[in-house]
Amino acid sequence: MTIGYACLTVGVLSVKFKTCRKDNVTDEKLIELIDYNLASLENMLDYNIKNNIKLMRISSDIIPFGSHEVNKIKWWEIFSDKIFEIGELAKNNGIRLSMHPGQYTVINSPREDVVERAFKDLEYHNRFLDALNLDSTNKIILHIGGAYGDKIKSIDRFCENYQKLDDGIKDRLVIENDDKIYNISEVLEIGNRLNIPVVYDNLHNAVNPYDDKSDGYYVREANKTWGKKDGVQKVHYSQQDRDKKSGSHSSTIDLREFHDYYKEVSGDKIDIMLEVKDKNLSAVKCNNLVGSKKIKKLEDEWAKYKYLVLEHSPKIYNDIRNLLKDKSYYPVIEFYDLIDEALKIKLSAGHIVNAAEHIWGYFKDGEDEKSRLKYKRELKKVSEGKSSNKLKRMLFELSIIYNNKYLLESLYFKDII
Helix, strand or coil: CEEEEECCCCCCCCCCCCCCCHHHCCHHHHHHHHHHHHHHHHHHHHHHHHCCCCEEEECHHHCCCCCCCCCCCCHHHHCHHHHHHHHHHHHHCCCEEEECCCCCCCCCCCCHHHHHHHHHHHHHHHHHHHHCCCCCCCCEEEECCCCCCCHHHHHHHHHHHHCCCCHHHHHHEEEECCCCCCCHHHHHHHHHHHCCCEEEEHHHHHHCCCCCCCHHHHHHHHHCCCCHHHCCCEEEECCECCCCCCCCECCCCCHHHHHHHHHHCCHHHCEEEECCCCCHHHHHHHHHHHCCCCHHHHHHHHHHHHHHHHHHCHHHHHHHHHHCCCCCCCCHHHHHHHHHHHHCCCCCHHHHHHHHHHHHCCCHHHCCHHHHHHHHHHHHHHHCCCCCHHHHHHHHHHHHHCCCHHHHCCHHHCCCC
16 A cells, blocks of 8 residues: 655655746757756655655656657657666655646547647657656556547547557556546446556546445445556545635645545555645655554654744644653644644734744854844844745755755745745
């Protein structure tokens, strides 16, 4: 069993991906961007290793314009050694990787040009996973596509075009129910017809259901489509953002709701890909819920969250400190409930200033008068209700200058990294 996250890593240094406008593409620019993005991917894996996260989806943007005609470079040759090394890093640490082409990769379109582009995009994704030297348990996830006014014909067209794909792509491909057109029953029918593994998405099923059967039922049905060569069954899990339109992913995972799901679907036997806005933060959160119950895990988490929580609520900051005093107890749900509660509280100037003063305390004795005056100016602006971005940026730059790893790993800076 593994619990992972998709595409981006939150609150971690040097993990962003870069791209450029299509009109600005040159071979030199692409090489520069790919080199940067591969370094970011390696940093993501290093973070995952440190935090015992064994499942991750790689962004399709890792190679800018990977399947577009403007990208003419043979990146798989130019960067072959580096990509192979990254693949070895993943394999040696038991990390399972996947990729998920976007909504425009549609192989059941009635338009030949759309299908041709979809084939090229699937070839690109497969080529990248091949360059990593990963086996067929590292998957490419695909939706069925559109209905185009006749769902039966569109399903048949998907099946016909699937048969035209290279065997290497077929070995990796898995299909998923979506939130608008193809429900889980239809996707299971296609999966059984073509011998394609099915990824069950719980939120998509809630928005676009076939019937009222449970998540556990459909996870078990999807499990029947997974063969030995496909590896452990994968599912997608997300929760509805209650303040947004149906199908919108929540900001973070509510552990009580996740725990109920985990027990229902026998989560210790499947790989669960979280689709949530805070990405890796929820992956760590869920792993801490279902993994070994060591209080040090919560203490390590608290070290990352403490100043972010303080900025929102000094009261909850103290509540969490008191909660963690009992070292014989593992209050994982209460701990994250308090963090979630704090982060919902609207920021106030006084609390922002209070948290900043705590961070400044790490540097003030080593700073000169010019730096002190700059800090006071920025602090005054915040106390008057202005943005705290410049103040946080200053404190972040000081953390780099002093190489304060404790602060650089703090989620206090997550929005400016």
